Amino acid sequence: MGEVIVITSGKGGVGKTTTAANIGTALTLLGKKVVIVDADIGLRNLDVVMGLENRIVYDIVDVTEGICRLKQALIKDKRYEGLFLLPAAQTKDKTSVNPKQMHDLCKKLSDEFDYVLIDCPAGIEQGFKNAIAGADKAIVVTAPEISAVRDADRIIGLLEANELNNPLLIINKVRIDMVNKGDMMDIEDMIDILSIKLLGVIPDDQSIVISTNRGEPAVTDDSSLAGHAYRNIAERIIGNEVPFLDLNVDEGFIRKFVKKLGFKLS
Amino acid sequence: MLTKALLENLSKNLGLNYLRRGGDTLFKMFSRNDNNVNKSKEVAKERLKLVLVHDRANVSPQFLEMIKGDIIGVINDYIEVDEDGFEITMTKTKREQDDSMVPALVANIPIRRMKNRKK
Numbered sequence: 214m215g216e217v218i219v220i221t222s223g224k225g226g227v228g229k230t231t232t233a234a235n236i237g238t239a240l241t242l243l244g245k246k247v248v249i250v251d252a253d254i255g256l257r258n259l260d261v262v263m264g265l266e267n268r269i270v271y272d273i274v275d276v277t278e279g280i281c282r283l284k285q286a287l288i289k290d291k292r293y294e295g296l297f298l299l300p301a302a303q304t305k306d307k308t309s310v311n312p313k314q315m316h317d318l319c320k321k322l323s324d325e326f327d328y329v330l331i332d333c334p335a336g337i338e339q340g341f342k343n344a345i346a347g348a349d350k351a352i353v354v355t356a357p358e359i360s361a362v363r364d365a366d367r368i369i370g371l372l373e374a375n376e377l378n379n380p381l382l383i384i385n386k387v388r389i390d391m392v393n394k395g396d397m398m399d400i401e402d403m404i405d406i407l408s409i410k411l412l413g414v415i416p417d418d419q420s421i422v423i424s425t426n427r428g429e430p431a432v433t434d435d436s437s438l439a440g441h442a443y444r445n446i447a448e449r450i451i452g453n454e455v456p457f458l459d460l461n462v463d464e465g466f467i468r469k470f471v472k473k474l475g476f477k478l479s
Numbered sequence: 480m481l482t483k484a485l486l487e488n489l490s491k492n493l494g495l496n497y498l499r500r501g502g503d504t505l506f507k508m509f510s511r512n513d514n515n516v517n518k519s520k521e522v523a524k525e526r527l528k529l530v531l532v533h534d535r536a537n538v539s540p541q542f543l544e545m546i547k548g549d550i551i552g553v554i555n556d557y558i559e560v561d562e563d564g565f566e567i568t569m570t571k572t573k574r575e576q577d578d579s580m581v582p583a584l585v586a587n588i589p590i591r592r593m594k595n596r597k598k
Contacts, residue, residue, distance in 0.1 A: 370535070395520050406527060
């Protein structure tokens with residue numbers, strides 16, 4: 214019996230889809246069987262981020278409406294053993310699926326897979342309710358901006374109201390050079406304010422843009438710092454203790470990090 | 480103060496941005512971002528905390544208006560208040576026991592005159 218994890222944020226553009234694709238891929242690299250479900254019906258994007266856009270025949274709405282069997286709609290990623298995508302419908306809207314259907318779908322998938330990752334749409338309406346319906350656990354993605362943290366706080370409240378307790382936090386798009394200058398909120402401050410457990414910190418890394426351009430998750434790029442951070446998160450999800458990349462203690466790392474960002478900024 | 484203004488003017492006119500950016504410790508003293516309180520992350524943190532007090536308490540302006548109306552109703556028997564100057568807000572305050580920040584409902588009620596309690 215696998216675990217169903219919803220990846221959510223409230224605010225759009227903080228990196229839910231990128232996070233879903235990277236954690237999913239990283240989990241398969243650790244030998245797990247994973248399906249990533251795109252719950253953003255009407256705004257399908259996980260397929261392009263994963264580079265599987267040309268292989269879609271059926272989608273999630275076809276499954277819930279009984280037009281095809283679940284197995285027919287699952288797209289196998291041939292590059293990574295054990296990685297599957299269940300794409301969203303592009304021409305329907307959020308109301309084409311209801312929470313009960315999502316719950317049943319997640320149950321069926323968790324019989325087959327070690328991990329079922331749900332890429333939740335932005336917002337707190339029907340799409341969000343669908344995405345969390347079958348989840349056992351939740352990951353909240355945020356960024357060091359007031360708007361993103363505020364929305365994360367609201368989402369944490371809504372998750373807890375729906376009995377998804379103890380969500381885990383991923384802070385994405387961190388620019389340590391700006392943090393050190395005092396122009397970006399500290400990781401500690403954000404954890405303190407949101408008071409949930411930290412799962413990982415992802416640096417704002419141009420390798421994410423490049424890997425998304427190519428449709429290959431950053432976790433497969435050994436030189437990508439963000440990819441490294443996502444691989445660590447996958448380790449933590451399967452229960453391995455991986456120390457956090459403490460940006461302010463590890464001198465060697467921080468230099469490498471600042472240099473990397475420095476190149477990008479100048 | 481005069482030196483600071485002069486320097487700023489000079490650096491602006493000459494386009495010497497590095498003067499203001501504070502490559503030198505002397506000039507760093509005049510750099511606006513050097514003050515800890517003014518660092519934008521501190522501003523962000525404080526603004527965020529305040530907005531979350533409202534969000535978490537789930538206080539809408541209508542809700543505050545209702546409270547305001549009720550308070551006026553209660554004290555109107557004793558005190559004539561300036562209803563236009565009546566302000567009620569959710570904010571945060573330091574708790575005395577441990578100095579932690581807690582949400583607080585603050586009302587500012589300007590008094591016009593005390594009413595005669597013996598009717």
